[in-house]
Amino acid sequence: MEASANRSTPKGQRPAEDAAKSKPAAHRAGSRYKEKYQALREKFDQVNARHEEYERELELANARIKKLQAENDLLLDAISITIPATPSLMHLTRPSPTSTTP
Numbered sequence: 001m002e003a004s005a006n007r008s009t010p011k012g013q014r015p016a017e018d019a020a021k022s023k024p025a026a027h028r029a030g031s032r033y034k035e036k037y038q039a040l041r042e043k044f045d046q047v048n049a050r051h052e053e054y055e056r057e058l059e060l061a062n063a064r065i066k067k068l069q070a071e072n073d074l075l076l077d078a079i080s081i082t083i084p085a086t087p088s089l090m091h092l093t094r095p096s097p098t099s100t101t102p
Contacts (some may be wrong), residue, residue, distance in 0.1 A: 079092070
């Protein structure tokens with residue numbers, strides 16, 4: 001088939017239909033890379049935005065943990081000061097009978 005195509009066209013030129021077939025394929029190949037790049041870029045942007053959102057949420061959660069820890073420490077300090085001064089509250093410091101220690 002190639003031999004007949006080469007005989008009917010001048011040397012160094014391709015038949016018109018071969019040229020028409022190769023140009024869209026080359027154009028499609030170029031656009032496929034662009035489309036793939038755009039799709040990957042969009043995915044990267046989405047993942048990056050989600051990562052930044054998770055980082056902000058993590059910072060907020062860590063701030064809440066620190067506030068709760070400070071409040072917990074304050075309450076424990078208040079309990080440790082109040083209980084020895086009030087003998088009726090001593091039962092709060094004893095371990096519960098249901099707890100088992102190894």
